[in-house]
Amino acid sequence: MSGPVIRPYGDTTGDGRVQLSFTLPVPFGTERERAVAEGAALQLATKMGLEPAMVVHAKGMGPAFTFFIVYGRASHLVDLSEVTVAEREFPVLPAAEINLRIRSGLGREMVVLGACIGTDAHTVGIDAILNVKGHAGEKGLEYYREMRVVNLGAQVDVANLVARSVAEHADAVLVSQVVTQRDAHLAGARALADAFSTGTSGGGASGGERRGRPLLVVGGPRFDPTMAAELGVDKIFGRGTTPREVASYLVHALTPEPAAAGAGA
Amino acid sequence: MTAEGSKLGLDPMMVSAARHLARIAGQPIVDMARSHSTVSVERAVLRLAGLDGADEGGMPWVNRLVDAVREATGLEHGVALPAWDALVTGGYPDLATLASDAAAGQVKFRVPEGRDAAAARAAARAALARGFAAIDARRAQRESMIAETSDPPRPWIYLIVATGDIYEDIPQAQAAAREGADVIAVIRSTGQSLLDYVPEGATREGFAGTYATRENFRLMRAALDDVSRELGRYVRLTNYASGLCMPEIAALAGRERLDMMLNDCMYGIIFRDINPRRTFIDQRFSRQIHARAGIIINTGEDNYLTTADAVDAAHTVIVSQLLNEFFGAEAGLADWQLGLGHAFEISPEVPDSFVLELAHAQLVRELFPDAPLKYMPPTKHMTGNVFGGFLLDAFFNLAGVMTGQSILLVGMMTEGIHTPFLSDRDLALENVRYVARAAGRLGENFSPPPGGFVQQRAQRVLADAVELLHRIGSDGLLNAIANGTFGITRRPADAGRGLEGVFERAEGYFNPAAEFLEDPAAAGEGRQA
Numbered sequence: 001m002s003g004p005v006i007r008p009y010g011d012t013t014g015d016g017r018v019q020l021s022f023t024l025p026v027p028f029g030t031e032r033e034r035a036v037a038e039g040a041a042l043q044l045a046t047k048m049g050l051e052p053a054m055v056v057h058a059k060g061m062g063p064a065f066t067f068f069i070v071y072g073r074a075s076h077l078v079d080l081s082e083v084t085v086a087e088r089e090f091p092v093l094p095a096a097e098i099n100l101r102i103r104s105g106l107g108r109e110m111v112v113l114g115a116c117i118g119t120d121a122h123t124v125g126i127d128a129i130l131n132v133k134g135h136a137g138e139k140g141l142e143y144y145r146e147m148r149v150v151n152l153g154a155q156v157d158v159a160n161l162v163a164r165s166v167a168e169h170a171d172a173v174l175v176s177q178v179v180t181q182r183d184a185h186l187a188g189a190r191a192l193a194d195a196f197s198t199g200t201s202g203g204g205a206s207g208g209e210r211r212g213r214p215l216l217v218v219g220g221p222r223f224d225p226t227m228a229a230e231l232g233v234d235k236i237f238g239r240g241t242t243p244r245e246v247a248s249y250l251v252h253a254l255t256p257e258p259a260a261a262g263a264g265a
Numbered sequence: 266m267t268a269e270g271s272k273l274g275l276d277p278m279m280v281s282a283a284r285h286l287a288r289i290a291g292q293p294i295v296d297m298a299r300s301h302s303t304v305s306v307e308r309a310v311l312r313l314a315g316l317d318g319a320d321e322g323g324m325p326w327v328n329r330l331v332d333a334v335r336e337a338t339g340l341e342h343g344v345a346l347p348a349w350d351a352l353v354t355g356g357y358p359d360l361a362t363l364a365s366d367a368a369a370g371q372v373k374f375r376v377p378e379g380r381d382a383a384a385a386r387a388a389a390r391a392a393l394a395r396g397f398a399a400i401d402a403r404r405a406q407r408e409s410m411i412a413e414t415s416d417p418p419r420p421w422i423y424l425i426v427a428t429g430d431i432y433e434d435i436p437q438a439q440a441a442a443r444e445g446a447d448v449i450a451v452i453r454s455t456g457q458s459l460l461d462y463v464p465e466g467a468t469r470e471g472f473a474g475t476y477a478t479r480e481n482f483r484l485m486r487a488a489l490d491d492v493s494r495e496l497g498r499y500v501r502l503t504n505y506a507s508g509l510c511m512p513e514i515a516a517l518a519g520r521e522r523l524d525m526m527l528n529d530c531m532y533g534i535i536f537r538d539i540n541p542r543r544t545f546i547d548q549r550f551s552r553q554i555h556a557r558a559g560i561i562i563n564t565g566e567d568n569y570l571t572t573a574d575a576v577d578a579a580h581t582v583i584v585s586q587l588l589n590e591f592f593g594a595e596a597g598l599a600d601w602q603l604g605l606g607h608a609f610e611i612s613p614e615v616p617d618s619f620v621l622e623l624a625h626a627q628l629v630r631e632l633f634p635d636a637p638l639k640y641m642p643p644t645k646h647m648t649g650n651v652f653g654g655f656l657l658d659a660f661f662n663l664a665g666v667m668t669g670q671s672i673l674l675v676g677m678m679t680e681g682i683h684t685p686f687l688s689d690r691d692l693a694l695e696n697v698r699y700v701a702r703a704a705g706r707l708g709e710n711f712s713p714p715p716g717g718f719v720q721q722r723a724q725r726v727l728a729d730a731v732e733l734l735h736r737i738g739s740d741g742l743l744n745a746i747a748n749g750t751f752g753i754t755r756r757p758a759d760a761g762r763g764l765e766g767v768f769e770r771a772e773g774y775f776n777p778a779a780e781f782l783e784d785p786a787a788a789g790e791g792r793q794a
Contacts (some may be wrong), residue, residue, distance in 0.1 A: 021688065022688075023686065023687055023688045059691075061444070061687060061688065061691045062440055062443055063445065065687055067687075067688045067692075068510050084308060123459060124455050124456040124458060127455075127456055128455065128456075131537060131538065132535065132536050132572060132754050133534065133536040133537065135455075137644070137681040139571075139572060142538075143572060143754075143755060151538065151760065153459075265674060
């Protein structure tokens with residue numbers, strides 16, 4: 001036993017008390033049904049490690065379901081030394097701070113270009129990230145005052161995307177790829193990287209410098225986020241990405257860290 | 266409520282000034298809509314005439330036919346003249362056969378003249394007469410269903426279903442109705458509003474929602490009819506007419522007896538970057554169809570408060586409601602069909618937040634006494650603390666009950682975490698039932714003192730709304746939208762999706778559906794007052 005070991009706290013150290021609510025697909029009508037339902041709830045709680053457990057509330061919902069609230073003593077111990085924390089390469093920031101970082105770090109609007117490329121007509125992903133409407137309770141990038149978002153929509157030709165990126169002085173290009181038949185999403189991402197490496201001057205600048213080519217960000221439900229380098233893009237986002245994560249990444253990649261700000265970036 | 270007079274001491278002159286200014290701001294938009302049309306309006310004409318189905322790739326025949334006509338003759342004269350001319354002269358049995366041949370490039374379209382034009386017009390009018398007879402029959406069917414069951418008392422309890430699979434939605438919707446829902450809304454798949462066609466058939470795959478299709482509408486309405494009879498209470502069905510296909514979805518809703526439709530004059534512009542002209546033209550035609558079909562519209566002002574601050578932007582809600590009212594009435598909607606929206610979105614950290622909400626909700630109630638107002642629960646400040654969220658929802662229910670809101674969307678304590686569990690819905694209904702039972706008569710005993718905080722706040726919001734309407738009237742509504750007046754976002758009139766589907770009507774433009782919809786005498790038996 002290396003680290004401190006703890007249990008849940010109800011009202012006394014070490015009492016292990018927790019609360020839980022859930023629904024079981026059982027009726028709660030007759031006396032017998034109620035007894036069976038409560039027994040079923042207790043059995044589940046016990047198997048979840050609550051011993052003893054107590055059903056404090058049970059209510060039938062329609063003819064076939066019962067809702068329970070259960071309190072019990074968790075028999076499990078938590079070893080804090082075994083807790084691992086996944087480190088993200090960038091912090092997810094609040095919207096106000098993202099705007100502030102762009103204002104102080106870039107001193108101008110951040111220009112973000114978005115599109116679905118090739119034959120992919122599924123704009124759900126790019127729209128969820130860009131539209132004000134947003135996704136998962138977060139507003140899309142259009143909502144950020146300091147960003148100028150140009151959403152080119154579906155089936156955009158890669159050459160047009162490069163041309164538009166130059167014309168708009170894009171800081172970042174976001175491409176969403178949903179179609180995965182014959183690895184179309186991987187081919188699309190490579191085509192994107194190739195077009196930008198030949199279609200724009202310079203490339204590969206680092207740190208807070210104005211980049212020769214825009215930051216290339218690719219997203220879609222079937223991408224493996226670790227493949228960015230292999231595909232020649234800067235970042236890959238997978239399933240479940242929210243607009244604020246993307247915005248936070250853009251700020252991380254395109255503006256100097258606040259501590260370094262003013263140091264001549 | 267109006268009989269008791271104003272609880273807020275509103276100045277009637279100020280109220281009529283607000284309406285007058287909304288008319289001034291809205292009239293140029295109406296003029297634009299009357300002189301233009303869109304591909305979706307033209308496709309809706311075909312849908313009203315009964316053209317359904319799709320090609321092998323799933324592209325609807327209405328799209329194929331309108332595209333073929335556009336390529337051959339342009340759409341400036343409307344799709345009807347060239348389409349019915351080809352139908353009559355080509356001896357086609359129906360529009361679907363014509364569309365199929367047209368898609369294969371085997372039809373020569375022209376804009377007919379003289380006698381040929383008269384023949385095409387007559388055939389089109391006859392087809393639309395049958396189409397509107399079907400919609401009128403659906404409306405009568407709704408009335409007889411209500412007579413057979415019963416009309417639930419207000420506030421109507423509004424619950425959302427959103428599984429993505431219509432066959433999964435149906436038992437969930439029926440369960441929700443049995444638990445007490447008076448209105449079932451089937452949320453659409455993410456991004457359907459950006460599709461420039463309406464998918465076909467029963468669908469089982471959607472992203473966070475189920476596609477709006479004619480067949481899905483039919484299946485759900487039939488299932489709710491069953492449960493309405495079982496419960497002895499008419500359960501209403503709602504879907505969404507927003508997006509690039511407003512007129513077409515409105516036509517399908519009328520044909521399948523949906524009861525309410527989300528239909529906002531600016532939502533698509535602000536939140537979906539749909540071209541403003543496209544939206545306003547489509548909106549007018551779609552609302553004319555709703556008016557005829559006896560459908561209640563729900564507007565989307567609640568959305569502004571999810572982007573802008575609910576205190577600072579309170580007056581933009583009022584402005585948008587007044588515009589929605591003007592556009593709705595102009596399109597033929599009666600007051601009982603104007604489900605204007607608003608929301609309980611003030612941060613609970615703001616002192617007196619509940620009192621401010623009461624002032625706002627009462628203001629909307631008094632400005633639109635005969636409208637079935639739709640009140641939306643908190644979403645922005647639902648943090649994942651389900652216990653705190655449950656409390657906030659109770660306060661929302663209390664504000665709704667106290668100020669006589671007509672349609673209450675029931676808040677879920679797990680808002681923003683997951684699609685509601687069965688138990689979330691059950692607890693939410695327990696919450697609203699308790700509040701209605703405990704405080705149902707609090708409203709009649711609520712009279713804010715003259716000059717007090719509530720009155721002052723309501724009067725302030727109305728004054729700010731009037732000031733903003735002044736500005737919009739002199740700048741023009743399209744410029745105001747371009748400058749980011751609503752929901753912060755800037756939307757120029759010549760940008761956004763769907764602009765390529767907008768065109769100016771030529772001299773001699775013919776729209777047989779619009780003839781039925783523009784002429785009040787043709788609107789069938791009057792509407793309920």
